[in-house]
Amino acid sequence: xNAGNILFTGVGGQGILLASELTALALLAAGxxxxxxxxxxxxxxGGSVTAxxxxxxxxxxPLIAIGTVDVQVAFExxxxxxxxxxxxxxxxxxxxxxxxxPPSVATGQASYPENILETLRERGISVVSLDAxxxxxxxxxxxxANVVMVGALSSLLxxxxxxxxxxxxxxxxxxxxxxxIEAFRRGRALSA
Amino acid sequence: MTHITEDKLWLSGNEAIALGAYEAGITVxxxxxxxxxxxILETLSTYEGVYCEWAPNEKVGLEVAIGASLAGARAMxxxxxxxxxxxxxxxxxxxxxxxxxxxxxxxxxxPEMHSSQNEQDNRNYALAAKVPMIxxxxxxxxxxMMIEAVRLSEELDTPVxxxxxxxxxxxxxxxxxxxxxxxxxxxxxxxxxxxxVMLPAMARKRRQAVEERMIAAKALADETILxxxxxxxxxxxxxxxxxxxxxxxxxFPNAPVLKIGLTWPLPxxxxxxxxxxxxxxxxxxxxDPFIERHVKSLGIACxxxxxxxxxxxxxxxxLVNALTPERAERGFAALDLPPRPPNMCPGCPHRGVFHNxxxxxxxxxxxxxxxxxxxLPPLSSMDASVCMGASVTVAHGMMKALGAGAHDKVxxxxxxxxxxxxxxxxxxxxxxxxxxxxxxxxxxxxxAMTGHQENPASGRTLxxxxxxxxxxxxxxxxxGVKHVFxxxxxxxxxxxxxxxxxIALTEPSVVIAKAPCALLPAMRKRRIVPYSTRQKxxxxxxxxxxxxxxxxxxxxxxxxxAERRGYKAKQKGLSKIDETMCNDCGQxxxxxxxxxxxxxxxxx
Numbered sequence: 001x002n003a004g005n006i007l008f009t010g011v012g013g014q015g016i017l018l019a020s021e022l023t024a025l026a027l028l029a030a031g032x033x034x035x036x037x038x039x040x041x042x043x044x045x046g047g048s049v050t051a052x053x054x055x056x057x058x059x060x061x062p063l064i065a066i067g068t069v070d071v072q073v074a075f076e077x078x079x080x081x082x083x084x085x086x087x088x089x090x091x092x093x094x095x096x097x098x099x100x101x102p103p104s105v106a107t108g109q110a111s112y113p114e115n116i117l118e119t120l121r122e123r124g125i126s127v128v129s130l131d132a133x134x135x136x137x138x139x140x141x142x143x144x145a146n147v148v149m150v151g152a153l154s155s156l157l158x159x160x161x162x163x164x165x166x167x168x169x170x171x172x173x174x175x176x177x178x179x180x181i182e183a184f185r186r187g188r189a190l191s192a
Numbered sequence: 193m194t195h196i197t198e199d200k201l202w203l204s205g206n207e208a209i210a211l212g213a214y215e216a217g218i219t220v221x222x223x224x225x226x227x228x229x230x231x232i233l234e235t236l237s238t239y240e241g242v243y244c245e246w247a248p249n250e251k252v253g254l255e256v257a258i259g260a261s262l263a264g265a266r267a268m269x270x271x272x273x274x275x276x277x278x279x280x281x282x283x284x285x286x287x288x289x290x291x292x293x294x295x296x297x298x299x300x301x302x303p304e305m306h307s308s309q310n311e312q313d314n315r316n317y318a319l320a321a322k323v324p325m326i327x328x329x330x331x332x333x334x335x336x337m338m339i340e341a342v343r344l345s346e347e348l349d350t351p352v353x354x355x356x357x358x359x360x361x362x363x364x365x366x367x368x369x370x371x372x373x374x375x376x377x378x379x380x381x382x383x384x385x386x387x388x389v390m391l392p393a394m395a396r397k398r399r400q401a402v403e404e405r406m407i408a409a410k411a412l413a414d415e416t417i418l419x420x421x422x423x424x425x426x427x428x429x430x431x432x433x434x435x436x437x438x439x440x441x442x443x444f445p446n447a448p449v450l451k452i453g454l455t456w457p458l459p460x461x462x463x464x465x466x467x468x469x470x471x472x473x474x475x476x477x478x479x480d481p482f483i484e485r486h487v488k489s490l491g492i493a494c495x496x497x498x499x500x501x502x503x504x505x506x507x508x509x510x511l512v513n514a515l516t517p518e519r520a521e522r523g524f525a526a527l528d529l530p531p532r533p534p535n536m537c538p539g540c541p542h543r544g545v546f547h548n549x550x551x552x553x554x555x556x557x558x559x560x561x562x563x564x565x566x567x568l569p570p571l572s573s574m575d576a577s578v579c580m581g582a583s584v585t586v587a588h589g590m591m592k593a594l595g596a597g598a599h600d601k602v603x604x605x606x607x608x609x610x611x612x613x614x615x616x617x618x619x620x621x622x623x624x625x626x627x628x629x630x631x632x633x634x635x636x637x638x639x640a641m642t643g644h645q646e647n648p649a650s651g652r653t654l655x656x657x658x659x660x661x662x663x664x665x666x667x668x669x670x671x672g673v674k675h676v677f678x679x680x681x682x683x684x685x686x687x688x689x690x691x692x693x694x695i696a697l698t699e700p701s702v703v704i705a706k707a708p709c710a711l712l713p714a715m716r717k718r719r720i721v722p723y724s725t726r727q728k729x730x731x732x733x734x735x736x737x738x739x740x741x742x743x744x745x746x747x748x749x750x751x752x753x754a755e756r757r758g759y760k761a762k763q764k765g766l767s768k769i770d771e772t773m774c775n776d777c778g779q780x781x782x783x784x785x786x787x788x789x790x791x792x793x794x795x796x
Contacts, residue, residue, distance in 0.1 A: 025196075028196045033366060061439050084523075
């Protein structure tokens with residue numbers, strides 16, 4: 001993989017920005033050019049959120065085109081299916097199986113869609129599912145669920161685990177270094 | 193700031209602009225927070241030797257920058273696109289006065305309205321105010337063009353606008369840096385009334401200077417490094433600028449391109465030269481046909497918004513579809529999923545106010561902030577929202593139209609920061625021209641929507657230093673409001689009674705709903721005892737669910753489940769609180785009439 005498009009999806013407040021940032025820093029350290037697009041403001045108040053990360057020799061556009069996502073990292077189950085038109089046939093999707101109910105479901109106006117993972121697999125997408133929240137609990141800090149997801153993603157990218165760990169160590173506050181690296185390793189093991 | 197190597201940085205467009213401002217020797221910066229501009233000042237404030245402040249609004253911010261420039265410092269003001277409307281008054285006359293130290297106005301436009309109420313194209317301001325405008329395509333250019341904007345401002349004796357869009361501001365990329373070009377100039381006063389006092393006689397002379405300056409700028413446009421022709425192998429060429437340039441490069445990497453970095457004035461000679469090189473020109477730009485109109489005005493045929501939309505953001509797909517549909521990726525069909533719109537957070541103090549306003553069945557004239565989300569279901573409790581500060585004035589206008597009998601029919605709501613921004617003058621008008629409108633000030637102690645910026649009522653400066661804290665209650669009384677109430681919006685029943693009393697009055701009234709934003713660090717650090725549902729007491733009335741708190745969800749019963757579990761046969765389901773999300777505000781417990789919600793310890 002000399003170039004690629006990574007789509008991070010989830011719900012505002014799940015730590016998607018940090019996860020996409022750690023991934024970008026690892027890719028940059030490995031010598032790639034990169035661009036990352038984020039949405040701030042209104043969209044962060046519990047709404048559907050994405051971060052788009054593109055890497056390669058030279059990256060022009062900050063946005064990923066339809067049908068060209070190589071890897072999607074979905075922090076919430078339903079969000080894994082929301083951006084389906086952007087996924088490349090045969091791409092990989094790493095899914096956190098956590099469910100966060102959108103307002104229409106929480107108020108009983110709609111129901112949470114079933115069989116999300118099957119829907120993706122039926123289309124020839126390779127799905128890696130994990131419970132990042134449970135894994136984060138196990139390492140002792142529920143706030144590291146996003147780093148668990150980075151770990152799961154890392155095994156699909158052309159960057160050594162050591163490079164990721166080095167970037168994580170530099171980026172997170174020192175007292176959370178150990179637990180974040182442990183979360184990363186846990187996620188990487190879960191997707192292997 | 194993140195270093196990739198010693199001399200390479202990984203920065204957002206906004207962080208790159210801050211770095212460029214520092215390197216260019218800007219020492220005074222002011223502005224008002226607004227997506228997608230906010231991080232520029234936040235980042236710049238971390239550099240040594242640069243004074244940065246949050247102004248109460250954009251007009252103030254630009255005027256502060258003008259003052260600093262007239263004192264000889266390099267200065268800038270930052271704001272979102274609609275902020276420039278507020279700052280347009282000083283902008284148009286600063287154009288006549290020119291500068292002493294370089295003066296840059298950053299406009300951060302929001303095509304697609306990710307976090308805005310309109311998607312106006314602020315390139316039109318450069319044309320209308322007769323000032324040069326520069327537009328970068330990515331963070332690397334944003335830094336360089338910020339430096340060039342300062343240089344150009346001093347060379348041409350003019351304010352310069354630097355326009356970015358959301359996909360430049362909030363895109364991260366690799367930026368070369370950092371070194372300061374030269375020490376900033378030393379400010380000193382200098383009187384020059386002929387240039388700085390815009391009395392009609394003096395302004396007429398300066399009007400002439402503006403014309404001469406724009407002629408000089410026009411000549412420079414054909415030479416500047418900001419514009420360039422990139423030769424290519426194809427017969428179809430593109431004229432483009434800003435982020436659109438990157439979509440052109442992505443979709444048509446081998447096509448000739450005239451890349452415009454100086455958006456105003458446009459380079460006529462360069463455009464003609466480019467036209468002679470290609471068989472066909474396509475202008476690619478977001479929003480208005482600003483470049484396209486100009487190219488056509490030169491008598492040069494081009495395509496543009498006949499095939500490319502004049503609204504929303506562009507992307508690679510739109511260009512490929514417009515020009516080479518046979519290459520277009522179709523992608524998988526989208527699924528029909530429940531939407532996930534943004535929502536007020538668990539424990540948000542605004543929720544209780546909107547719940548009560550809904551009960552009071554009033555028309556709610558709203559404003560700009562997190563609380564605009566009160567318009568969405570299930571609260572559905574905002575009925576109009578125009579622009580910053582308009583809640584108060586729109587309500588007053590409605591009252592005057594409807595007549596005295598409507599004194600209890602319209603309520604306006606505004607946040608603390610928005611009240612300081614432009615609500616105060618509206619309140620002065622309400623009192624002066626006497627209408628009975630009730631204004632609710634949602635005082636959550638911070639500018640929340642844009643990510644917690646300080647404001648005159650928060651008691652802290654941009655750098656977090658202690659500052660005088662505006663007394664909102666005292667201010668309301670000082671402008672002549674006789675009836676000022678302060679409520680705790682989490683106390684649903686007491687708030688309801690106070691709101692009801694205020695609304696019934698036939699004189700102007702203000703209700704200050706005072707409770708800190710649930711996301712403020714102090715609120716997050718406090719001990720939170722989550723609420724939970726005592727399920728045997730829940731009758732499925734949905735009162736709590738209708739608050740729309742993200743921590744509360746509804747679980748419907750399957751057929752026969754109600755009776756099987758010992759509930760009345762007609763009960764349709766149960767409400768449940770996610771204790772990991774609960775922020776301990778107690779609004780749900782207050783609306784529950786069946787003692788089914790209480791603190792964890794009391795639940796068992």
